[in-house]
Amino acid sequence: DAKTTQPPSMDCAEGRAANLPCNHSTISGNEYVYWYRQIHSQGPQYIIHGLKNNETNEMASLIITEDRKSSTLILPHATLRDTAVYYCIVRVGLYNQGGKLIFGQGTELSVKP
Amino acid sequence: GAVVSQHPSRVICKSGTSVKIECRSLDFQATTMFWYRQFPKQSLMLMATSNEGSKATYEQGVEKDKFLINHASLTLSTLTVTSAHPEDSSFYICSARDSGAGKGRGTGELFFGEGSRLTVL
Numbered sequence: 001d002a003k004t005t006q007p008p009s010m011d012c013a014e015g016r017a018a019n020l021p022c023n024h025s026t027i028s029g030n031e032y033v034y035w036y037r038q039i040h041s042q043g044p045q046y047i048i049h050g051l052k053n054n055e056t057n058e059m060a061s062l063i064i065t066e067d068r069k070s071s072t073l074i075l076p077h078a079t080l081r082d083t084a085v086y087y088c089i090v091r092v093g094l095y096n097q098g099g100k101l102i103f104g105q106g107t108e109l110s111v112k113p
Numbered sequence: 114g115a116v117v118s119q120h121p122s123r124v125i126c127k128s129g130t131s132v133k134i135e136c137r138s139l140d141f142q143a144t145t146m147f148w149y150r151q152f153p154k155q156s157l158m159l160m161a162t163s164n165e166g167s168k169a170t171y172e173q174g175v176e177k178d179k180f181l182i183n184h185a186s187l188t189l190s191t192l193t194v195t196s197a198h199p200e201d202s203s204f205y206i207c208s209a210r211d212s213g214a215g216k217g218r219g220t221g222e223l224f225f226g227e228g229s230r231l232t233v234l
Contacts, residue, residue: 036225043117043206043225044157087156100147101208101223103157 003027003090009108012082018075020107022088025069032091033064034101035073037084044087044103047073078111085109116140117209119226126197127234134192134229136207142187143209147223148180151204163190197233205229 005023012018024033032051036044048055048062050071055062061074075082087106093099116139126132136146144165149157161182162170169182181193190209194201208225 038157041204041228041230043119043208043227046222046224049222100159100162102159103149105156 003092003102004088004104006086006088006104006107008105009110011110011112012075012078014080014111014113015077018073018078018082018109018111020073020075020086020088020109021070022072023070024088024090027068027090029068033062033068033071034089034091035060035062035086036089036101036103037082037086038106039084047086049091078109080111080113083109083111117207117224117226119205119207119229121229122227123230123232125232125234128198129196131193131195132197132231134194134205134207134231136190136192136209136226138188138209138211138224141209141211143190143211144187145210146184146190147208148182148190148192149206149208151206151228157206160192194231197231199233202231202233205231 003024003026032049034049035047037047038044048057048060050062050064064071085106085108087103089101091099118137118139120135124132146163148160150160151157159172160175163182163184165184165187171177179195184190206225206228208223210223
């Protein structure tokens with residue numbers, strides 16, 4: 001059911017920007033793109049989400065292409081604590097209408113000193 | 114952000130016994146909660162959607178009589194693994210949607226608990 005494709009793993013040097021790509025070529029016009037991350041043996045942590053426009057918060061930036069078929073999560077200054085599995089998810093439906101998050105395989109990001 | 118708490122965080126039980134896992138939204142009310150399970154080195158798999166005051170909606174292939182879900186209040190959902198077997202050993206994670214009721218920020222987004230690791234001997 002997952003509608004996204006991500007590279008299985010990536011490395012990033014500490015202090016550098018981490019750019020995590022995601023393809024969602026079959027996304028519908030009213031479907032949001034979500035990013036969560038999961039540090040080993042913990043529950044997923046919400047990062048950011050967007051529909052059409054680029055979004056930024058205290059954790060990251062989300063860049064969505066104009067055709068909405070792909071997006072990139074940017075961690076501007078990666079630290080060792082950002083090492084985690086990052087999930088790009090297209091929300092299926094509205095939450096108050098039975099919507100839910102279906103996780104794909106994610107990208108395992110390793111931040112190295 | 115909003116806080117979702119799970120209890121217990123770890124549980125070990127004998128084969129054939131039943132285990133109950135609680136999921137609580139601590140600072141907001143959640144009409145909808147979700148239960149996932151995760152095997153080692155794999156992604157999260159959605160098991161069911163828990164709706165306050167009504168029956169849970171199970172994903173295809175998930176046995177409703179095996180995994181009993183009760184969402185008795187706006188802040189509590191429970192998952193009971195009945196007659197547990199070693200193949201039920203897994204990491205069970207719940208999530209709750211901050212719909213804006215209570216003290217939540219009303220982002221409408223899902224927040225996840227820290228997970229409960231079940232080991233069936």
